[in-house]
Amino acid sequence: MIIMELREFGTKSSSFDLNSIGLDAGTIHWNLSNEKLTAQTLELGQGSLNDKGALCVNTGKFTGRSPKDKFVVKDSLTENSVDWGDINIAITKEIFDNLYQKMRSYLAGKEVWVRNCYAGADPTYRLRVTVINTLPWANLFCNNLFIRPSEEELTTFEKEWVILQIPEFEANPEVDGTRSANFTIVNFSEKVILIGGSAYTGEMKKGIFSVLNFILPHQYNVLPMHCSANEGKEGDVSLFFGLSGTGKTTLSADASRSLIGDDEHGWADSSVFNFEGGCYAKCIDLSAEKEPEIYAAIKPGTLLENISFFKDSNVVDFADATITENTRAAYPIDYIPNAKEPSLGGKPKNIFFLTCDAFGILPPISKLTKAQAMYHFISGYTAKVAGTEVGITEPQTTFSACFGRVFLPLHPTKYAELLGEKLAKNPDVNVWLINTGWTGGKYGVGKRMNLKYTRAMINAAMRGDLDKVEYVPHVVFGLLKPQSCPGVPAEVLNPRTTWADPEAYDQQALALAQLFVNNFKQYEDEASEEIRSASPRTTL
Known part of the structure; x- marks a missing residue:
């Protein structure tokens, strides 16, 4: 019998080795620097450098997440807490155990790259994550996206959550119980995420985001949020929620404010903290x-x-x-030059829900009551316009609960109620709905909201310039429209007046309201009376 010698490189914890999880690799690279990982990627012929020195790779067949192939193990911990359905697809513990064993056997004697890291900038709520990759550039991704421990912390790092990512390992759906050859499986009880058949790195990032969306509300009463966050010179924190195309990244990037993070955050009793590094x-x-x-x-x-x-x-x-x-x-x-480290701030002062309303109905800025904030949070509305996807010739509404439905293990009302609880405890927090979409008519008739005006409205809200102006409720949605704002023409603030035919505006507003109502029906049974009370009118 040939006994293979184990070779290990890098900074390794004295508290954890791969044998403890039944993995018998031949060569293990522990916590290597980006420079070493880049060099190894080039040596293996898996990437190239651009003219700026960045490492460029191709993730192969999958260039995005595969949500239909993401599963959650259904067991005593998750059976009555996870919101099962098309988003959270149940899989048995037996299927998980079988694939986990096959993946570990596959790695016997092979070369792997291991990364110890954190998820959560606030030490009170952070997770310890160990990622095991078969590609050095995938491990580089993890070093960039997760929070990096100090050298001293690495030497005593203890196992908590494990991600095992093997793009070359494919399942046999007929034998292994998956839908396809690729799969992502989250096991909350064993604290393991399995990823096979896909090299797309975003599966690892969003896998841990889903884990935090399960753990933080349950254990800590922390609201996990799919949003960006920045902080002003006075310590005032702003949050920006929005689906793709609404301007979340653009509007949160402000050279005069510190960036807390661009995508995933938690709202605890005394802090807003980035999940990522x-x-x-x-x-x-x-x-x-x-x-x-x-x-x-x-x-x-x-x-x-x-x-x-x-x-x-x-x-x-x-x-x-x-x-x-x-x-x-x-x-x-x-x-990012203005990034704040560590990536956390105090409680939010302003929350912005960004929507690209291609129907030209919603005001460019409006203030929300607590009930309206919960309703629009659970709605997560925007609209796709012609040209964004094949077959779309007219504006199409898109609703994604909490602006990130595909990452929510719990029922969306749980997060909406937790938002309401946070707002009740912090009545000085302002919640704003910002329409970065169309004005003067729907897509094809009106025009896109001037970015200069949108920035002016957001800056005015953050400065407190809108605290004492007159507000008028929207006749259909009930949203409070400011009647003046520095740097913005008054007529822009009232969308009905920008339409050539006000009656046509009214009819389109009712049609949009009906779409909101239809979407909300799936949440009605679980939603509180307060949330339901913020539903828009469907008749005048």
Whole structure:
């Protein structure tokens, strides 16, 4: 019998080794630097450098998450707490155990890269995460996106959650009980995430986000949020929620304010804290003029996924979507000059729900009551417009509960009620609905809201300039519309007056309201009377 010698490199914890989870790898790289991981990726022929020194890789078949292939183990812990259905798809413990054993056997004697890291900038609520990868650049991604322990912390790091990601390992659906060859399985009881058949790194990031969405409300009464956050010079924190295309990244990027984080946060009793240690920015059409901070972050240590180069060069063509529209840049948060470290601040002062209303109905800015905040939070509305996807010729409404439905293990009303609880304890928090979509008519008739006006309204709200102005309720949605705002023409603040035909506006407003009502029906049985009371009118 041949006994293979185990080879280990890097900074290893004295409290944890892979044998404790039944993994018998041949070569283990522990917590290597980005420089070493980049060099190994190049040596293995798995990537190349662009002209700025960033590592460029292709994630293969999958250039985005595969939500239909993500499962949650249904057991005594999750059976009566997880919101089962098309989002949280149940799988048995037996299927999980079988695949976990197969994946560990697959790695016997092989080379792996291991990363010890944290999720959660507030030490009170953070998770310890150990990621095991078979690709060095996937491990580099984890070093950028999760929170990096100190060298001393690495030597005593103890196991809590484990992510095992093996893109080369594919399931046999007929035998293994999965839908496809690729899969992501979350086991809350054993604190393990299995990822097979996909090299898309976002599965790891969002897997831990789903875990935090389960743990934090249950154990700590902390509200997990799919939002960006920044902080002013006076310590005032603002949160920005929004689905793709609403301007969340653009509007939260402000050179005069410190960036707490761009995507995932928790709201505890005394803090807002980032879950991550980096940014995973979309870089389609990226330019120094449009997004200078992100553009400047493309440098050594950054991971670029699924980009293309200009012909016969290593210069990235950020406009090229040949591989995917979902091109990404993963970099540490300190690559952003105004990033705050550690990535946490005090309680929020202003919360902005961003929506791109292609119907031209919602006001460009409106103030929400607590009930309205919970209702619009659980609605998570925006609209797709013609040209964004094949087959879309008219504006189409999109609702995603809590602005991140696919990441919520619990029923959406749990998060909405927790938001209401936070607002009740902090009555000085302002919640605003911002329409970055159309004005003067629907898409094709009106025009897109002027970004200059949107910025002016958000800045006015954060400065307190809207605290004492007159407000008028919207006739259909009941939202409170400010009647004046520095730097914004008064007529812009009242969308009905921007339409050539006010009666046509009224009819379109009722039609949009009906869409809200129809969407909310799926939550009615679990929603409180307070949330239901904020539903818009459907008749005048």
